[in-house]
Amino acid sequence: MTVTPTRTVTLTDDATGKSWKLPVLPGTVGPDVIDVRKLYTDTGMFTYDPGYTSTGSCESAITYIDGEQGILLHRGYPIEQLADKSNFLEVAYLLQYGELPNEKERDDWVKHITYHTMVHEQLISFYNGFRRDAHPMAIMCGVVGALSAFYHDSIDIHDERQREIACHRLIAKMPTLAAMAFKYDRGQPFVYPQNSLSYAENFLYMCNSVPAEPYKINPILARAMDKIFILHADHEQNASTSTVRLASSSGANPFACIAAGITSLWGPAHGGANEAVLKMLMEIGTKDKIPEIIRRAKDKNDTFRLMGFGHRVYKNYDPRAKVMRETCYEVLSELGIKNDPLLETAMELERIALQDEYFVQKKLYPNVDFYSGIILRAMGFPMSMFTVLFALARTAGWVAHWQEQLREPDSKIGRPRQLYTGAAARDYVSIEKR
Numbered sequence: 292m293t294v295t296p297t298r299t300v301t302l303t304d305d306a307t308g309k310s311w312k313l314p315v316l317p318g319t320v321g322p323d324v325i326d327v328r329k330l331y332t333d334t335g336m337f338t339y340d341p342g343y344t345s346t347g348s349c350e351s352a353i354t355y356i357d358g359e360q361g362i363l364l365h366r367g368y369p370i371e372q373l374a375d376k377s378n379f380l381e382v383a384y385l386l387q388y389g390e391l392p393n394e395k396e397r398d399d400w401v402k403h404i405t406y407h408t409m410v411h412e413q414l415i416s417f418y419n420g421f422r423r424d425a426h427p428m429a430i431m432c433g434v435v436g437a438l439s440a441f442y443h444d445s446i447d448i449h450d451e452r453q454r455e456i457a458c459h460r461l462i463a464k465m466p467t468l469a470a471m472a473f474k475y476d477r478g479q480p481f482v483y484p485q486n487s488l489s490y491a492e493n494f495l496y497m498c499n500s501v502p503a504e505p506y507k508i509n510p511i512l513a514r515a516m517d518k519i520f521i522l523h524a525d526h527e528q529n530a531s532t533s534t535v536r537l538a539s540s541s542g543a544n545p546f547a548c549i550a551a552g553i554t555s556l557w558g559p560a561h562g563g564a565n566e567a568v569l570k571m572l573m574e575i576g577t578k579d580k581i582p583e584i585i586r587r588a589k590d591k592n593d594t595f596r597l598m599g600f601g602h603r604v605y606k607n608y609d610p611r612a613k614v615m616r617e618t619c620y621e622v623l624s625e626l627g628i629k630n631d632p633l634l635e636t637a638m639e640l641e642r643i644a645l646q647d648e649y650f651v652q653k654k655l656y657p658n659v660d661f662y663s664g665i666i667l668r669a670m671g672f673p674m675s676m677f678t679v680l681f682a683l684a685r686t687a688g689w690v691a692h693w694q695e696q697l698r699e700p701d702s703k704i705g706r707p708r709q710l711y712t713g714a715a716a717r718d719y720v721s722i723e724k725r
């Protein structure tokens with residue numbers, strides 16, 4: 292903990308009149324936090340916050356979100372500037388080390404990452420063990436966890452150098468593993484990485500090239516891919532990042548921790564939303580069905596939600612969604628796709644939702660997943676790969692948080708408590724008496 296309290300707040304038990312002073316810790320920007328670490332020792336009570344809507348789980352200097360203003364900063368730099376001027380590997384460096392690299396640092400970093408792009412040849416057996424129709428996210432959960440069985444020389448979490456190599460390996464191998472999952476789905480041969488290419492180019496190459504003919508990388512699509520990676524690189528203490536941190540707090544190895552993050556990302560409320568958005572747009576089909584979808588999204592008795600809308604933190608337009616929408620236009624125009632019916636449906640849905648009292652009042656805006664599926668589909672990715680691409684990019688953030696947590700001197704195993712509402716102690720009843 293690097294922060295010192297600036298003031299206190301008083302908590303009073305109205306029944307007994309007892310009161311306790313709780314320290315308040317200031318952040319650089321954003322809301323202050325009430326330090327409740329001694330609350331149980333002092334009061335014998337826990338806080339209750341399922342879903343962690345009011346709980347700061349850690350101290351972090353990586354990413355800042357102002358949900359009211361729609362601001363996202365990585366190490367202080369606005370996401371719009373990073374998406375416009377930087378590239379994914381530079382952003383990954385920034386997340387990891389806290390500063391933009393100088394030329395030498397950037398070259399060394401790129402060299403370290405590209406050196407590790409290949410995966411152990413025996414990992415191919417893992418892929419072959421999956422059914423052909425396996426969801427690529429299911430494959431990713433398995434193969435990323437399996438890396439811990441192959442790279443024993445980078446699983447000692449107390450060795451700073453091993454930790455660094457684990458980060459290089461994870462960032463470097465994710466595109467290779469993701470492209471292999473894609474190729475397995477297609478029934479095409481795996482393509483080895485090509486280290487002369489940039490990170491995004493290499494990924495597109497591994498996904499799209501076949502041995503039968505040369506593959507020419509489209510620089511506009513490669514730049515769009517890189518931007519999509521930047522937009523997904525990190526997002527503070529979301530469900531998957533918190534999962535990585537929780538897994539890591541027990542001392543688990545880096546590959547196991549990132550595999551845990553992937554499982555958490557898969558859900559449709561989180562990274563799985565990009566797949567769900569496209570399914571929803573396809574189901575809507577034509578613009579005249581939009582009012583019915585809006586009606587269902589607003590209906591309390593219907594579990595349906597407008598996918599790609601709403602966010603726990605953003606109560607304003609998600610800044611990533613803005614960049615994603617622009618990228619969507621660039622990609623569709625490059626591919627000569629005019630009047631894409633899915634894009635038209637999405638834009639009309641957005642227009643109607645943003646005027647609707649329900650969405651306005653609840654501050655539900657399009658999030659990063661709303662437009663990403665349309666771009667990825669136009670680029671030739673099947674829906675099942677969308678969340679895999681999210682996981683690939685988010686690995687940069689996950690490993691940065693993993694390192695940050697392990698460097699925290701007073702880090703503890705994550706162990707929430709509960710409000711117990713089950714039976715009180717009672718005697719065992721033998722089966723003949725039940």
Ligand code: CMC
Nearest residue numbers: 559560561562564588596597598599600601602603653658
């Ligand atoms: N459609 C319709 N109603 C919604 C939606 C939506 N997409 N999102 C929230 N609401 C309503 C919700 O029913 C609730 O209403 P009420 O107060 O009357 O009960 C209110 O808005 C607040 O919602 P909440 O579920 O309490 O908010 P949350 O912070 O727990 O959930 C969310 C955030 C992202 C899970 C949710 O907005 C959602 O399910 N969105 C659709 C899935 C999605 O697009 N997820 C991607 C998130 S961005 C990428 C990422 O983080 O991975």
